[in-house]
Amino acid sequence: MTQDPAQFSPPGSRKKSLAAPARLPLPLLPTLLALSLLAALLAARPAAAALSFEGPEGAVNSLIELDRTAIPAGRPDQLYVIVRLRAPQDVADGERPRPPLNLALVLDRSGSMESKGKMDYLKAAARDLIDRLAPGDRLAIVEYDDRITVAAPSAPVRDRAALKRVIDGLEPRGSTNLAGGLLAGLHSVAAHYDSEAVNRVLLLSDGLANVGLTTTPEIRNALLRGTTRRLPVTTLGLGLDYNEDLMQDVAEYTGGAYHYIESPHQMADVFARELSALMDTVAGDMRLEFRPGGAVSNVTVFGYPSHRQGATTVIPLPDLYAGQERTITLRLDVAGQGQGSVSLGQLDLAYRDVKAEQPVHTSQALSVLATTERAVLDTALNREAKVEATLAEVESRHQQALEKAQAGRWDEAQADMAATARELEDVNQDLDDARLSDKMEALKVEEQQVGAAAAAPASASSKMFMKRSKNRLYQAYQGERGGYVLSPGDSGPQVEDLQNALSAAGLYTGPADGVFSPDLENAVRTYQTNNGLDTDGRAGPQTLNSLGLY
Incomplete structure (x- = not known):
């Protein structure tokens, strides 16, 4: 047959x-x-x-x-x-225990960590992380400014009090040798690599790498030479002054993850969510390979x-x-x-x-x-696959527009976003897919934001626009498009920000627990009605932008 x-x-x-x-x-x-x-x-x-x-x-x-x-x-x-x-x-949820963790916590203690209570929030987040680890897990603590110190060599987590004393002793000082801290963390994990464990470096920085290796190619080459195996790095960028392109590149190059922490008070939640994810790791050392047949002349990978x-x-x-x-x-x-x-x-x-x-x-x-x-x-x-392919192409063009904006070609970036949104609208007249509608709405909102950023490219609002947009695109490229829309049932720090914003507007009286509940949905609907927005109970780009959250 x-x-x-x-x-x-x-x-x-x-x-x-x-x-x-x-x-x-x-x-x-x-x-x-x-x-x-x-x-x-x-x-x-x-x-x-x-x-x-x-x-x-x-x-x-x-x-x-x-x-x-x-x-x-x-x-x-x-x-x-x-x-x-x-x-x-x-x-x-099975009977098998979770895998042990082999971690290095690489923390920025440069002088910029003194502002806005960053160091206090960092200490609280790190102490909480230590409490969540088991005695069978390993942890190293590396601190860096212009000097690199392995403050706690890698060891099983048996003396939590001693580890917390190391954290409590951190004080802001000096410049930012990010690459040096990263390599010290990688060496700490590599020295105790366990094929049956989850091996990971967690790197936090709030500023630009300005000592030692500072460019993406230099740091990538150092990663290539620094260890004999590929070790994932989770990068956590705090505030508006770090290099998000570098942090994303390190995460992608090593097979790790990238997080944008907009406000210091979010650190504990991001640390906790990342640690919870590591404990639930199902598959590691993942690799997808495509060997083309003779009919295929070129292969393009998105995201x-x-x-x-x-x-x-x-x-x-x-x-x-x-x-x-x-x-x-x-x-x-x-x-x-x-x-x-x-x-x-x-x-x-x-x-x-x-x-x-x-x-x-x-x-x-x-x-x-x-x-x-x-x-x-x-x-x-296949309609479903076509929608996904359309989103991949659109996100590629979105990325190109952001690169033009970052290079100061604001008018071109704005025109590209407008043209992409119009073409996507034409596509969606026949497909009528909510995901394409959400992306189209996002492009229109960001087109306006590009115009505002062009007027003051060095302002905090312009920096925030670039970091937020790149972070959403980073997530979307990997098939996680929740950054564009918050819906009932969602959870996390973005939902908590939505709760706080609607509470400040007098429309939400529930807890700021980061859970998109029916009460929050009702508050979103009320806000949308009061502000002339489409009333659907979902916080999409226009609603989030109106609240100052997009």
Whole structure:
């Protein structure tokens, strides 16, 4: 029996499908104009094929989708591959104990930490983190200004009082040798590396690296030479004066995570959430590889750093935590093919199942049908995958606009955002997808903010705009788009900020607990009605901007 090449389902796999509209495919050029033309041809909505494969015991659920299961024969085309990775929440709820932690806490004690009570908040957050660790965990504490001090060498967390005395002894002084502190933290973790543990450096800074290695290429080269293995670094940028591009780059390059801490009082919550995530780590040392077939001439990866090893595109991925989802989008340039099955290549996913303490590797061959049959082409497009591909392209253009703004080309950045929003609006007239509407609203709000920032580029409000926008884009690139919209059921510091803002407006009387409750939804609706905004109970870009939170 010959298997339909569009189904991609190996024996024993579970097949999932998502609703997809039928439409006459056009070449999917990497422009919103092409996507808009394609969307305009939508008609019926039959199901499109999708593939899912799972690691042992469901440690990581993986869903692979193509935006189309068939392409027109005889002409070049582009296809999008959407890879969704999810660690079920119940993976962390089993009988197996959580993995031990091997951490280095690398703390900025430079002179700028004296302002706004930063050091006091840092001490409280670090003390709380120490209380949350178990005796079987390891912790090193590194302090840095222009000098580097391993204040507490890596050791099991048995004497919490001694560790807290180290924290209490921190006082602001000196300049910022960020690279030196980072390398000392990496060496502390590497010296006690445990393949069965979660190994991680937590790096906090509130200022620019101005001593030692200071540029991104220098620090990246130092990371490459500094240890024999790739160790994830969680970077935490505090306030408005640190280099967010450097902190994001370190996190991405090492497979860690990046957090923007806007206000010192948020430190304890961010530390606690990061530690909780580390304790719930399900998959580590994650890597996605795509080996293209002969029909694929180019591979573009959205949102994640990647590199080539020969013809293979390698995408190192951050650790995955229980309940976390991650989306990776690839764009494939496909040469014109004759009719029949076209091999696109092979996708390999490898990771370490932290709780089962075993490596996992799974592979999937991808292919697509090239045909001239209109009936097949009309039912080939997957709507859900198309929405994700559109968002990936839009976010790439959004990033380019921010880079222009950062370079002082404010007018160009504003014009690019306006044009992207208009084109996205055209696409969404046919797709009518809430995620595209949210992104369009975000672009319109940020277009206005770019104009305001251009008038005073060195102001605190301009710096805040850039950091907030880059942070939202960083999250969105990885498939986490909650930074654009807060909805009922959400939780975290952004929700707490929303609660405080609506409380100050006299519309919310509940606790500032960071949980988007029905009472908070009612307060949002009231605020929206009072201020002439769309009343939907969700705090989207316009509502957040009106409250000074976007």
